Amino acid sequence: MDKQILMVTGSHDRTCDYLIQHYPNVRFFRLNLDRISTYQIVIGEHGFEIIGDESMITTSTCHSILYRKPIPEDLGGILEPQYHAFAHTEMFSMIEGIVEGFEGVCLSKPSIMRRANNKIVQMQLAKRMGLKLPRGLITNTASALTRLGNGELIVKPLAIGVIEYDGRKEFVQTNVLDPSIDTSGLRYASAYFQEYIKKDYEFRVTIVGNDCHAIRIDSPDKVDWRKPGNNPTYSIEPLPHLLESRAKDFMRALGMQFGCFDFMLKDGMPYFLEMNANGQWAWLDKVAKGQISRSIIHFLTGTHW
Numbered sequence: 001m002d003k004q005i006l007m008v009t010g011s012h013d014r015t016c017d018y019l020i021q022h023y024p025n026v027r028f029f030r031l032n033l034d035r036i037s038t039y040q041i042v043i044g045e046h047g048f049e050i051i052g053d054e055s056m057i058t059t060s061t062c063h064s065i066l067y068r069k070p071i072p073e074d075l076g077g078i079l080e081p082q083y084h085a086f087a088h089t090e091m092f093s094m095i096e097g098i099v100e101g102f103e104g105v106c107l108s109k110p111s112i113m114r115r116a117n118n119k120i121v122q123m124q125l126a127k128r129m130g131l132k133l134p135r136g137l138i139t140n141t142a143s144a145l146t147r148l149g150n151g152e153l154i155v156k157p158l159a160i161g162v163i164e165y166d167g168r169k170e171f172v173q174t175n176v177l178d179p180s181i182d183t184s185g186l187r188y189a190s191a192y193f194q195e196y197i198k199k200d201y202e203f204r205v206t207i208v209g210n211d212c213h214a215i216r217i218d219s220p221d222k223v224d225w226r227k228p229g230n231n232p233t234y235s236i237e238p239l240p241h242l243l244e245s246r247a248k249d250f251m252r253a254l255g256m257q258f259g260c261f262d263f264m265l266k267d268g269m270p271y272f273l274e275m276n277a278n279g280q281w282a283w284l285d286k287v288a289k290g291q292i293s294r295s296i297i298h299f300l301t302g303t304h305w
Contacts, residue, residue, distance in 0.1 A: 136194035
């Protein structure tokens, strides 16, 4: 095909590897921000031009953009440490400007994703769309937790859920709140608390345009199926029509064309947990018989695969 798709990501993004491998006839131009210094990028009044090792892409040849998981370049040993944040900010500002200013198809613009991923925005919008949520609150005040009653609570991060120090990463996942833990530090870092509902199973729902792909997840761990050592099972199961309709209304209200929803079900009642505006999906594409990736490629190219 003649249409080019600009992938904005990092060199370790396996989802982009997956797309390139499974759709060899699609012309991808991969821009790895962790190797940004190896590209020549120029933006002027006629648009952008990006030259890589073996190919180039311009505003006039770019049909669509897939904005994935860009990470900054390691500048250790290249620039003095005090200049790293400045250089990263300048580079990200340039790339985000290219994406935000692009008038063609985009999954998805950073400004839209930033708003869509905010848990407070999601909480308010879900209620407006008629989606049921577990009782919950977002707070930096431990005494406010009594408003949720005396039952067990779960706690989860509002934003990234990653702690980095000494070159290491710790991942903060959804956990049952231990009432014996000192919560005085909450005043410095707010968190999201919800009543603990022992779910029967979950749905991971990936929406691309008007396509809806629902995967049922049955998990031994009833708090967070993502935890290491947990071995959930996956199966295709249609989403109830009303729930699918409300999820799509949720997307439209945010101006989104791609999103990954997490729902849990208890005694047949679906509860909205969250929507990830740039969620991972490739690990479920095999379960979905390739339909998720086909929807994404169709949306980006306008061509059925």
